Amino acid sequence: TIYVITPTYARTVQKAELTRLSYTFLHVPKLHWILVEDSPTKTALVSQFLSRCGLTYTHLNVATPPVFKTKSADPHWLKPRGVLQRNLGLEWLREHLHADTANGVVYFADDDNTYDIQLFEEMRYTKRVSVWPVGLSGYLRYESPVVTNGHVTSWFTYFRPDRAFATDMAGFSINVRLLLDRPEAVFKNTVRRGHLETNLLSAITTMGELEPKAHNCTKVLVWHTRTEKADLRNEDKFKKRGFPGSNPDIEV
Amino acid sequence: TIYVITPTYARTVQKAELTRLSYTFLHVPKLHWILVEDSPTKTALVSQFLSRCGLTYTHLNVATPPVFKTKSADPHWLKPRGVLQRNLGLEWLREHLHADTANGVVYFADDDNTYDIQLFEEMRYTKRVSVWPVGLSGYLRYESPVVTNGHVTSWFTYFRPDRAFATDMAGFSINVRLLLDRPEAVFKNTVRRGHLETNLLSAITTMGELEPKAHNCTKVLVWHTRTEKADLRNEDKFKKRGFPGSNPDIEV
Numbered sequence: 001t002i003y004v005i006t007p008t009y010a011r012t013v014q015k016a017e018l019t020r021l022s023y024t025f026l027h028v029p030k031l032h033w034i035l036v037e038d039s040p041t042k043t044a045l046v047s048q049f050l051s052r053c054g055l056t057y058t059h060l061n062v063a064t065p066p067v068f069k070t071k072s073a074d075p076h077w078l079k080p081r082g083v084l085q086r087n088l089g090l091e092w093l094r095e096h097l098h099a100d101t102a103n104g105v106v107y108f109a110d111d112d113n114t115y116d117i118q119l120f121e122e123m124r125y126t127k128r129v130s131v132w133p134v135g136l137s138g139y140l141r142y143e144s145p146v147v148t149n150g151h152v153t154s155w156f157t158y159f160r161p162d163r164a165f166a167t168d169m170a171g172f173s174i175n176v177r178l179l180l181d182r183p184e185a186v187f188k189n190t191v192r193r194g195h196l197e198t199n200l201l202s203a204i205t206t207m208g209e210l211e212p213k214a215h216n217c218t219k220v221l222v223w224h225t226r227t228e229k230a231d232l233r234n235e236d237k238f239k240k241r242g243f244p245g246s247n248p249d250i251e252v
Numbered sequence: 253t254i255y256v257i258t259p260t261y262a263r264t265v266q267k268a269e270l271t272r273l274s275y276t277f278l279h280v281p282k283l284h285w286i287l288v289e290d291s292p293t294k295t296a297l298v299s300q301f302l303s304r305c306g307l308t309y310t311h312l313n314v315a316t317p318p319v320f321k322t323k324s325a326d327p328h329w330l331k332p333r334g335v336l337q338r339n340l341g342l343e344w345l346r347e348h349l350h351a352d353t354a355n356g357v358v359y360f361a362d363d364d365n366t367y368d369i370q371l372f373e374e375m376r377y378t379k380r381v382s383v384w385p386v387g388l389s390g391y392l393r394y395e396s397p398v399v400t401n402g403h404v405t406s407w408f409t410y411f412r413p414d415r416a417f418a419t420d421m422a423g424f425s426i427n428v429r430l431l432l433d434r435p436e437a438v439f440k441n442t443v444r445r446g447h448l449e450t451n452l453l454s455a456i457t458t459m460g461e462l463e464p465k466a467h468n469c470t471k472v473l474v475w476h477t478r479t480e481k482a483d484l485r486n487e488d489k490f491k492k493r494g495f496p497g498s499n500p501d502i503e504v
C-alpha cells in the first residue's frame with residue numbers, strides 16, 4: 001500500500017485541486033489517501049468530496065495555530081506549511097498499523113503538485129527511503145539528488161546544498177515500518193527555514209542508504225506546480241452596486 | 253464521441269499541465285483529444301507525451317502570429333488566446349468527419365482548467381449547444397447561464413452581461429453536426445475583447461435553443477484554474493556564478 005498524506009486547506013481553488021488530484025490517484029493501484037484538513041473541524045466540502053471520490057481514504061483534521069500560519073504578505077517559503085497535518089497523518093499510521101505486519105510506503109503529496117503516475121511504481125518498492133528529482137522546485141527547472149555509481153552523493157539545489165537531505169517534500173518516500181520503528185520521527189514547525197525535510201530524514205536514515213529512483217534520478221515524475229489564487233474582485237463590485245453576487249448555495 | 257480541442261503552448265509547466273489533464277480525460281469514455289500546439293512545428297515534448305498518454309488523439313500545430321500574442325506586460329484578458337489553434341481543430345473535424353454520419357460533440361478545453369468528469373456525461377447528449385456554469389471565471393466564484401423554466405434567459409456575469417452568449421470557452425459544447433453544417437463558423441482574433449465565444453455561438457444558435465446542463469446550471473463542474481508561471485531565477489544565478497545549472501537533457 002502507498003499511504004499518501006496530503007495537507008489541505010480551504011480556499012477558492014481547493015475543490016478544483018482535490019478533484020484533479022483524485023483523478024491522478026485513481027490510476028494508482030493500492031493507494032490509501034490520508035487527507036488532513038488544516039481546520040478545527042472537518043468541512044462539508046471535503047467530507048462530501050471524499051465520500052464521492054472513489055478512493056480508499058482517511059479523513060483527518062487539525063488546525064495550524066495562527067502563529068505558524070503564512071500571512072498574505074509573507075513569501076511562501078518563510079514558514080513551513082502543512083506540518084501539523086502531516087504529523088497527524090503519521091500519528092494515524094502509528095495508531096492503526098502494526099510494526100510486524102505493516103507493509104507499504106508513506107509519501108507526502110501536497111494538494112497542488114502534479115504527479116506522473118509512474119512515480120508511484122517507482123516508490124512502491126522502497127526498502128528504507130527512496131529519492132528522485134522534483135520538477136520546478138527551488139527556483140530551478142528541477143532539484144535532484146546527485147547519483148554517483150548508484151548512490152546519492154550530494155544534492156543539486158541552489159539553496160543550501162549542504163543540507164543533509166536537500167530535497168523537497170515531494171522528492172522522497174519512506175517505508176512505513178521505518179516510521180513505526182521510530183515514533184519520535186515527526187516534522188517540526190520550529191526548524192530553520194528549508195530544513196523541514198532534512199530534519200525528519202536525519203532521524204531515520206543516512207545519505208548512503210538512500211535508494212535513487214526514476215532511472216537514477218534522471219527523470220522528472222513530479223512537478224512542484226502552484227495554482228494562482230482566484231481573484232474574485234467582481235463579487236465585491238456586485239455588492240457595492242447593491243447586487244447579490246453569486247449564489248452561496250452553489251458550491252465551487 | 254466527445255471531440256476535445258485543446259490549444260497548448262510551450263512553457264515550463266506545460267508537461268505538468270498536460271499530464272494531469274490527460275489523467276482526467278482517461279476517466280472519460282469515447283473521448284478524442286485534438287491537441288493543437290501554438291508552434292510552427294510539432295515539438296518533441298508534446299509528440300512523446302501524446303504517444304505515451306493512452307488517449308485517442310490527433311496532434312496538430314499552428315503558430316499564433318506575433319501581433320496576436322499576449323505580451324508579458326499585457327493583462328491576460330487583453331487578447332484572445334488559442335484562437336488559431338481551436339480553428340485548426342475545427343478544420344480537422346470538417347475535413348475528417350461527414351455531416352451525414354458524424355456523431356458527437358465538440359468541447360474547447362484549455363490545458364490549465366480543471367474538469368469534473370461528470371461534465372463530460374452532461375455534454376455528451378447535446379442536441380445543438382449545451383451550457384453550464386464555469387467556476388472561478390470572470391473574477392467571480394462562477395459565471396453562469398441564468399435558467400428560467402428550463403430555458404436560458406440571461407447570463408450571470410459582471411463583464412458585459414448583455415453579450416448574446418456571455419459564457420467562457422469552458423462553458424459550452426456543440427453538436428458536431430452543427431459545425432459541419434456551418435463551415436463559416438470559426439473563431440475570430442479580431443473581435444472585441446471578451447466577444448470570442450459570443451461571436452462563434454451567434455453564428456450557430458440562439459439563446460432560446462440553448463440546452464442548460466449541470467442540474468439546470470446549479471452545479472459547478474469545471475473551474476477556470478490558472479497555474480503560476482514557474483520562476484526559475486536560480487538557473488540564472490547558477491550561470492552567473494559559473495556553474496552549469498540543470499541538465500538540459502532532463503525533460504521537465
Ligand SMILES: O=c1ccn([C@@H]2O[C@H](COP(=O)(O)OP(=O)(O)O)[C@@H](O)[C@H]2O)c(=O)[nH]1
Pocket residue numbers: 006007008009037038064069070076077081082085109110111112225226
Ligand atoms: O495554511 C496552509 C497552507 C498550506 N497547506 C497545505 O500544505 C501543503 C503545502 O502548501 P503550499 O502548496 O501552499 O506550499 P508551497 O507550494 O508554497 O510549497 C499543501 O498541500 C497545502 O494545501 C495547509 O494545510 N495550510
Ligand SMILES: O=c1ccn([C@@H]2O[C@H](COP(=O)(O)OP(=O)(O)O)[C@@H](O)[C@H]2O)c(=O)[nH]1
Pocket residue numbers: 258259260261289290316321322328329333334337361362363364477478
Ligand atoms: O500563447 C498562447 C497562450 C495560450 N495558449 C493556450 O490557449 C488556452 C488559453 O490560454 P490561457 O489558459 O493562458 O488563458 P486564460 O487562462 O488567461 O484564459 C490554453 O489552453 C493555452 O495553453 C496558446 O495556445 N498560446
Ligand SMILES: [Mn+2]
Pocket residue numbers: 110112113225226
Ligand atoms: Mn504547493
Ligand SMILES: [Mn+2]
Pocket residue numbers: 362364365477478
Ligand atoms: Mn487558462
